[in-house]
Amino acid sequence: MLVLGIETSCDETGVALFDGREGLRAHVVHSQAELHAVYGGVVPELASRDHARRLAPLVEALLAEAGVGIGALDGIAYTAGPGLVGALLVGAAYARGLALARGLPALGVHHMEGHLLAPQLEADPPRPPFLALLVSGGHTLLVDVRGLGRYRVLGESLDDAVGEAFDKTASLLGLPYPGGPALARLAEEGDPERFRFPRPMTDRPGLAFSFSGLKTFALNTLAREPDDHATRAAVARAFEEAVAETMVIKCRRALRQSGLRTLVVAGGVGANHRLRGALAELGRAEGVAVRYPRPEFCTDNGAMIACVGARRLVGGERAPAGLGVRARWSLETLEPPPGA
Ligand code: KG4
Ligand code: ZN
Numbered sequence: 646m647l648v649l650g651i652e653t654s655c656d657e658t659g660v661a662l663f664d665g666r667e668g669l670r671a672h673v674v675h676s677q678a679e680l681h682a683v684y685g686g687v688v689p690e691l692a693s694r695d696h697a698r699r700l701a702p703l704v705e706a707l708l709a710e711a712g713v714g715i716g717a718l719d720g721i722a723y724t725a726g727p728g729l730v731g732a733l734l735v736g737a738a739y740a741r742g743l744a745l746a747r748g749l750p751a752l753g754v755h756h757m758e759g760h761l762l763a764p765q766l767e768a769d770p771p772r773p774p775f776l777a778l779l780v781s782g783g784h785t786l787l788v789d790v791r792g793l794g795r796y797r798v799l800g801e802s803l804d805d806a807v808g809e810a811f812d813k814t815a816s817l818l819g820l821p822y823p824g825g826p827a828l829a830r831l832a833e834e835g836d837p838e839r840f841r842f843p844r845p846m847t848d849r850p851g852l853a854f855s856f857s858g859l860k861t862f863a864l865n866t867l868a869r870e871p872d873d874h875a876t877r878a879a880v881a882r883a884f885e886e887a888v889a890e891t892m893v894i895k896c897r898r899a900l901r902q903s904g905l906r907t908l909v910v911a912g913g914v915g916a917n918h919r920l921r922g923a924l925a926e927l928g929r930a931e932g933v934a935v936r937y938p939r940p941e942f943c944t945d946n947g948a949m950i951a952c953v954g955a956r957r958l959v960g961g962e963r964a965p966a967g968l969g970v971r972a973r974w975s976l977e978t979l980e981p982p983p984g985a
Contacts, residue, residue, distance in 0.1 A: 646959055647670070648719065649720075649740075650722045650754075655782070655945060657675065659675075659946040660704050669951075670713070672946060677691075689729045722953065723737050723753060724753070725737060725753025725974075726755065726973070727755075727783065730971075733971075752958055753970070754950050761796070763952075765952055775790050781808050781912030793957070794980045798977055799903070800853050800854065803853055808825055809856070818867075825914060829885065840882075852899055859887055889917075892923065906933055909937075915938070960981070960984040
């Protein structure tokens with residue numbers, strides 16, 4: 646089954662072709678980062694307009710790259726949430742319109758299920774059960790994954806998502822949006838001994854996260870110290886160390902509690918080198934395999950949506966009529982497809 650996947654939940658327009666037998670055939674992403682950079686964050690109305698402008702030409706480019714005619718499609722999957730409603734509606738309306746015109750099934754996919762299963766795009770995919778750490782601009786989740794549509798959320802952030810904390814702290818450091826990668830680069834130059842940031846919520850049991858305090862800690866440190874490059878770099882370094890160690894502590898707890906032997910890390914912050922290094926060390930110490938999608942599939946993309954869509958469509962799932970996009974949508978409400 647050849648499925649077109651469409652991702653428009655935030656500031657990336659992503660499209661991909663996934664074949665149930667052959668796997669990923671092609672994928673293309675257009676990032677709107679430059680469009681939003683001057684505003685220091687994603688402007689929802691601009692995001693929707695840009696998706697509307699880009700989506701159809703991007704699908705044409707994708708089909709041309711794969712050497713596939715539109716008549717070869719067997720189904721269409723689009724991100725139905727969670728995300729920016731206006732942005733989601735662009736992808737949903739396009740997908741549903743195209744599906745109707747071509748007589749194809751269309752299915753709305755959960756964005757975080759896409760991130761969860763992004764490592765399945767690789768040649769030797771991790772098999773459930775596994776523990777997933779989802780770390781993106783909108784979410785910080787620890788999930789017990791037993792199979793497609795079988796998810797239990799073990800812990801999540803009570804306030805800012807970890808990517809959001811990266812972006813807000815980066816903004817305090819005068820770095821451009823999106824701040825995560827820029828903060829990581831600055832941290833490389835920072836003195837690791839100069840500041841120590843707290844490891845939020847690690848001194849009590851449980852798997853919940855809280856990151857908004859780190860941003861405040863950065864703000865107070867910057868106000869107290871000389872306003873120079875060395876200070877900013879040391880703050881970036883201390884922030885990153887605090888995030889990485891907090892993640893390690895919570896993942897260790899979740900692995901020991903659940904007895905799971907594989908840790909899958911996905912979402913944009915999964916591209917962070919310091920976090921990766923710290924989790925690799927945890928994996929060695931605990932005898933646990935740590936798996937990632939390739940870097941281009943850590944951040945938002947259409948391939949993960951096409952992949953989930955193909956597996957659910959093959960499993961016999963069909964969407965009810967209507968666009969049905971959702972700003973908020975719990976992973977735990979998902980179910981396996983009927984044929985699973
Ligand atoms: O998964 P994603 O592309 O989009 C969402 O669904 O949110 O994640 C984007 C987030 C942003 O907050 C960005 O700053 C962060 O991932 N990010 C990073 C790195 N690359 C992207 N944060 C830290 N280090 C990185 N290398
Ligand atoms: Zn995402």
